[in-house]
Amino acid sequence: MHDIRFAVLGTGGIGRRALDVSREKPGLLPVAACDRNGIAIDHDGLDVDELLAATEGNVASDGGAAVKQHGAGAGVVASAQARSTETPIEDIIAESDAIDAVLIALPNLEHDFIPRVAERFTGAGYEGVLVDVLKRSRVIGMLDGRADSFEESGITFVCGAGATPGFLTGAAALAAQSFVEIESVEIHWGVGLKSGYEDNRGTVREDIAHLPGYDIETARELTDEEIEGIVDEHDGVIEFEEMEHADDVLLERAGICDADDVSVGGILDVRSDEKPTTTTVSVTGRTFDGEHATNTFELGDETSMAANVNGPALGYLKAGVQRNRAGEYGVFGPADLMPEF
Numbered sequence: 001m002h003d004i005r006f007a008v009l010g011t012g013g014i015g016r017r018a019l020d021v022s023r024e025k026p027g028l029l030p031v032a033a034c035d036r037n038g039i040a041i042d043h044d045g046l047d048v049d050e051l052l053a054a055t056e057g058n059v060a061s062d063g064g065a066a067v068k069q070h071g072a073g074a075g076v077v078a079s080a081q082a083r084s085t086e087t088p089i090e091d092i093i094a095e096s097d098a099i100d101a102v103l104i105a106l107p108n109l110e111h112d113f114i115p116r117v118a119e120r121f122t123g124a125g126y127e128g129v130l131v132d133v134l135k136r137s138r139v140i141g142m143l144d145g146r147a148d149s150f151e152e153s154g155i156t157f158v159c160g161a162g163a164t165p166g167f168l169t170g171a172a173a174l175a176a177q178s179f180v181e182i183e184s185v186e187i188h189w190g191v192g193l194k195s196g197y198e199d200n201r202g203t204v205r206e207d208i209a210h211l212p213g214y215d216i217e218t219a220r221e222l223t224d225e226e227i228e229g230i231v232d233e234h235d236g237v238i239e240f241e242e243m244e245h246a247d248d249v250l251l252e253r254a255g256i257c258d259a260d261d262v263s264v265g266g267i268l269d270v271r272s273d274e275k276p277t278t279t280t281v282s283v284t285g286r287t288f289d290g291e292h293a294t295n296t297f298e299l300g301d302e303t304s305m306a307a308n309v310n311g312p313a314l315g316y317l318k319a320g321v322q323r324n325r326a327g328e329y330g331v332f333g334p335a336d337l338m339p340e341f
Contacts, residue, residue, distance in 0.1 A: 035076045135165065159246070179283070185262045
């Protein structure tokens with residue numbers, strides 16, 4: 001495959017790691033990145049090393065230790081390749097004729113935020129691929145409701161293309177092939193984030209929205225100090241049950257099972273890089289000859305969140321570009337296509 005020129009919207013934990021992982025993915029050329037304060041664009045390819053060193057949370061001192069930046073000088077604008085802007089997404093859109101795919105690495109802290117971002121691309125006449133790593137089930141319906149406009153615009157939208165949903169959704173779809181009837185799909189994840197809330201704000205905040213007594217609106221209003229207080233209350237290890245993760249509707253729309261048959265939960269440890277539990281997908285069903293069984297897919301404990309989110313996200317991005325170049329437009333879920341290595 002020829003080089004895929006792609007942009008990253010958001011240079012928090014997921015965005016930075018996507019740029020980092022892209023260097024190991026053949027055929028990918030990062031040409032643009034932005035955050036709320038600035039934008040970096042180079043159609044010959046960004047200097048990822050320099051950009052990562054300058055991005056908030058990854059500013060290296062002479063001694064190599066991480067030095068945190070805050071305020072208007074934080075993030076992309078600290079890079080020599082970047083400039084400040086008050087309209088970062090519009091600035092990416094203005095360059096989008098030369099961009100094959102856009103990874104939306106932004107926390108979906110409003111239910112319609114990612115759909116609204118997509119609308120800005122369709123409204124500008126973008127023709128290419130949009131990929132997100134969203135988590136919320138109800139957002140899939142919002143995207144499906146815009147499928148006609150994506151098709152008319154020539155956009156291939158790959159939704160929920162991270163780890164869960166995404167990687168594990170695809171694993172469940174494969175595991176389900178042994179059966180003629182699916183009884184249950186259970187996804188249980190473990191994530192260790194020794195760098196803690198400070199370097200993973202969007203991810204931790206979105207997860208906290210799944211705790212009893214919280215939702216997406218109340219989590220969005222929490223201050224950083226309140227988030228850190230919740231983390232402290234759980235001694236840094238937070239367990240989640242029956243999360244509103246989009247694996248359920250993505251598996252249903254692919255015809256694998258009913259959304260009600262899917263359950264997602266997990267354990268987040270923000271004080272250790274070791275996973276607090278092994279990430280597994282268990283698919284239970286009935287075979288054509290009447291047997292009942294459970295197929296289990298297990299991730300290696302040594303694979304990091306960055307590897308399991310950004311590797312598949314970029315793999316789905318590559319698969320989306322293949323579909324787009326073949327003239328296939330609209331909304332696709334991870335169970336509808338497999339990521340490209």
